[in-house]
Amino acid sequence: MLYPVLGGLGALAALGAAAATNTRRRALAVVPPELRHPALYVPLNLGNAVVRAIARQVVPLTRTTIRPGVGLERRAVPATYTDPAVNLLIYRAGGHKAPSGALLWIHGGGMVVGAARQSNAWCSRVAEELGLLVVSLDYRLAPENPFPAALNDCYRTLCWLHDNAAELGLDRDRIAVGGESAGGGLAATVVQRAHDTGVPVRFQLLEYPMLDDRTVLRRAPRESDIYTWTPASNRFAWTAYLGRPPQEEDDRPYISAARRADPTGLPPTWIGVGDLDLFCSESVEYARRLREAGVACESRVEPGMYHGADALFDGKAASMTAFRIAMLDALRTALVEP
Numbered sequence: 001m002l003y004p005v006l007g008g009l010g011a012l013a014a015l016g017a018a019a020a021t022n023t024r025r026r027a028l029a030v031v032p033p034e035l036r037h038p039a040l041y042v043p044l045n046l047g048n049a050v051v052r053a054i055a056r057q058v059v060p061l062t063r064t065t066i067r068p069g070v071g072l073e074r075r076a077v078p079a080t081y082t083d084p085a086v087n088l089l090i091y092r093a094g095g096h097k098a099p100s101g102a103l104l105w106i107h108g109g110g111m112v113v114g115a116a117r118q119s120n121a122w123c124s125r126v127a128e129e130l131g132l133l134v135v136s137l138d139y140r141l142a143p144e145n146p147f148p149a150a151l152n153d154c155y156r157t158l159c160w161l162h163d164n165a166a167e168l169g170l171d172r173d174r175i176a177v178g179g180e181s182a183g184g185g186l187a188a189t190v191v192q193r194a195h196d197t198g199v200p201v202r203f204q205l206l207e208y209p210m211l212d213d214r215t216v217l218r219r220a221p222r223e224s225d226i227y228t229w230t231p232a233s234n235r236f237a238w239t240a241y242l243g244r245p246p247q248e249e250d251d252r253p254y255i256s257a258a259r260r261a262d263p264t265g266l267p268p269t270w271i272g273v274g275d276l277d278l279f280c281s282e283s284v285e286y287a288r289r290l291r292e293a294g295v296a297c298e299s300r301v302e303p304g305m306y307h308g309a310d311a312l313f314d315g316k317a318a319s320m321t322a323f324r325i326a327m328l329d330a331l332r333t334a335l336v337e338p
Contacts, residue, residue: 030276032304034317039228040306046112047236055113056141064120067128069094072120077137077153077160084140086153089116090168091127091134098169101176101202101335102133104158106190108181108308110210110229110237111142111150119180122311122324129328130336133170135161139186143240150241151254154190159199174335176203181229181279181307182237184209188257188286191266201267203334205327208273208307212258212282213238213246224278229307234278258286268296270330272323274305300326 028040046052066072070093077086105123107114116136123134139153158177165172177194179187184206191204216238220231239245242255250259269290273283280301287299302323313320 030304031306032317032319035304035306035309035313035320037309037312039312044228045230045232045236046110047232052113055109059109059113059115059118064117065124066091066120067124070124070127072124077156080156083149083152083156086157087116087138088157089120089123089136091123091136093127093131096127096133096169097131099165099171100131100133100169101174102135102161102168102170103205103331103335104154104161104175104177104187104190105134105136106139106154106177106179106183106186107136108179108183108210109141110233111182111186111241112237113141114182126328126331130332132331132335133168142237143243146243147241147252147255150186151189151193154186155193158190158194158201162199173200174202175200176205176331176335177201178205178207178331179209180207180311182210183207185211185257189254192257192260192263193254195266203267203331204269205330206269206271206283207310207327208277208279209257209271209283209286210234210237210279211256211286213242213250213256214248214258215278215282216246217248220278221281224276227276227278227306229278231278258282262293263290263295264293266290266293266295268334270298270300270327272300272302272327274302274307274309276304276306278307298330 044051070091073090075088075090079085103126105119107116107119116138119136123136126132127134137153137157140149161175162172177187177191187204188206188209188211191201194201216235224231271283271287273280287297290297302319310320310323314324315321
């Protein structure tokens with residue numbers, strides 16, 4: 001979720017590592033050696049206004065890589081009477097064959113930080129390796145823009161893809177929605193809303209998704225505060241997004257994917273999460289409920305993986321490389337193969 005922030009705070013992380021307590025070192029012993037990173041010694045609390053302001057500044061300054069041969073186009077979903085324009089990044093590989101499938105990708109950041117450009121590497125990889133049109137968006141962030149601002153931006157972008165399919169060179173019947181962390185949670189609620197309003201979605205790809213606001217009401221897993229997305233950040237993020245602290249009863253539709261009473265009829269799904277991730281339990285539970293409702297759902301729980309580890313170690317650690325390849329394979333099966 002915060003890998004651009006974590007990567008940009010290397011010096012601070014190194015200082016934190018030097019000053020880490022024995023308790024923290026013992027807790028980090030469960031992390032495989034190949035996945036240990038200085039950022040693990042600096043638990044970020046986005047409820048701190050200074051930390052949040054720094055995080056919002058780091059992403060635009062982070063150098064992100066777009067694969068050679070992949071073109072980047074900037075577009076916008078037009079404003080309406082109630083909502084502003086939504087800025088988009090569109091990734092298209094050279095030699096793109098139309099009509100192709102498409103992936104709407106939603107970035108992470110707890111719905112309080114982040115930007116579309118932080119996913120440049122991943123989005124351009126999907127475009128290059130799978131030949132898909134990939135669209136990422138800058139949705140409005142909380143707490144300045146609470147629910148349903150981000151949901152509306154993401155849903156309007158999905159509708160825009162359908163409305164402009166011919167011009168964009170995509171097949172309306174092969175559109176997937178995906179995202180990482182908070183983006184995964186938004187993707188899941190967008191897909192639910194699309195199902196209810198008759199907007200076709202072929203597949204959803206949920207990477208360690210932020211699915212259930214009620215997680216903040218329950219006892220956090222032991223030592224979970226040492227990992228990159230902490231209970232403190234989770235509580236702040238959900239409170240900022242919902243406009244009030246989470247509570248057991250909240251009947252507003254689409255506030256969090258896990259609150260949906262009946263997931264019957266949702267599209268095939270891939271959910272991946274690490275067993276050291278704060279979102280592990282809610283991801284496993286959502287996958288179980290989807291399968292019980294008759295939805296084809298593949299779930300992957302990666303041993304020793306904490307939140308965002310794949311972004312830090314893709315291509316550097318075999319387990320994280322395999323995790324990313326599994327995501328690509330799921331998209332290939334859903335959108336590319338006959």
